[in-house]
Amino acid sequence: MKGYKMGNGQSRIQKKNKDFIMKAALDIFSKYGFRGSKLDQIAKQSGLSKPNLLYYFPSKEAIHRELLSGLLENWLDPLRSLNSEGDPFEEVMGYVRRKLYLSKTLPKESRLFANEILQGAPIIKDVLKGELKYLVDEKTKIIQKWSDEGLILPIHPYHLIFSIWSLTQHYADFDTQIRAVLTNEKPFENASVYLETLFSRLLKPS
């Protein structure tokens, strides 16, 4: 007999409600940051009562932590798959595309991350100094090699990474500003074309 629990030990209703909560929490936290977000608001938006929220999660902080840690895997992955064996420009451009895709499909997650960084990364500082730094150190070496071998134009590899982060995330994080200026256009469509051009001119040997 399976009982009413699912494989991971959660009932159907538990999974559904936890999902509601996480979705509402993402909405709120990504806008107002941790301290600016109120449990009442998250409760209301998720359609549950506040004590009911706290039946599923032990605290406000726990919800926030779970959101952030769920994010981090998604966030590091696109860089991980930059492959030293592939075509240099295509590898970098692939990273750009994956990153832009994330900003397009998960803009709230991007803003949640931005909020965390703006506050000085109190929760994920370890990951930044550890996993992220390690990953960036590794991948910049590859880029440096490509650059040295003339497979791409000479470039500061760390700042290349930063510019990829900045250019892609900007479309999610500053969405409000972009839409205030661009009233007709679809930002992400043209961003895709624009970034293709930008990185092509920046990296492709002529």
Added chain:
Amino acid sequence: MKGYKMGNGQSRIQKKNKDFIMKAALDIFSKYGFRGSKLDQIAKQSGLSKPNLLYYFPSKEAIHRELLSGLLENWLDPLRSLNSEGDPFEEVMGYVRRKLYLSKTLPKESRLFANEILQGAPIIKDVLKGELKYLVDEKTKIIQKWSDEGLILPIHPYHLIFSIWSLTQHYADFDTQIRAVLTNEKPFENASVYLETLFSRLLKPS
């Protein structure tokens, strides 16, 4: 007799304390956003008592508003001085330099702005859709003309502006992340060189 009032109708002590408050408020608001910032915290950091704060400003919101409106002039100015009569590349690059200089010298202001945008720009949305949009519309026309005439490489002028915003502000807004990765380097020094290269390759006809 001058009396103890200064030219602008504020006493010396009033000016000094308002300055303390604004400085402390900038510290706090730029980190935690409006809702995440507490008056007690601002009071403590400025060395005044909370009721004393509210003697100088009518409310928390008033402090925040004054900070933001003080910012906006600074923020729009660098784009204003992009001159259609000058050398195209140098004009754009001048804008990049001024913007990067702002991020370097006023990183907290940059983060305050970022926080406001992340929250959907509740306070400055009008300015974004009005003054900013007007200014961008105007300047992109100039860039488009340069592009059409072959004075710079063909480019999407709006996204060029966005990329300038994103690349320069990133060094202020994501400072924490950058310093977690770059432990030895001075980010802004190299950013300056890097952006020179980037925009040179992006815009200069070969």
Added chain:
DNA sequence: TTTTTATTTTACCAACTGGTCAAAGTAACG
């Protein structure tokens, strides 16, 4: 010096906040 004006503090509020608890309600199983 006295009077007037400006500044600061103390004590206080009502509303809100994150969180608890026990009781009531609802599913699922035997």
Added chain:
DNA sequence: CGTTACTTTGACCAGTTGGTAAAATAAAAA
């Protein structure tokens, strides 16, 4: 059906929050 395990609610609480009022203090003017 009854029993058991899970879920939801309402009442509540202690600490915090933005803000007020009046008294006390300090500075300037007369």
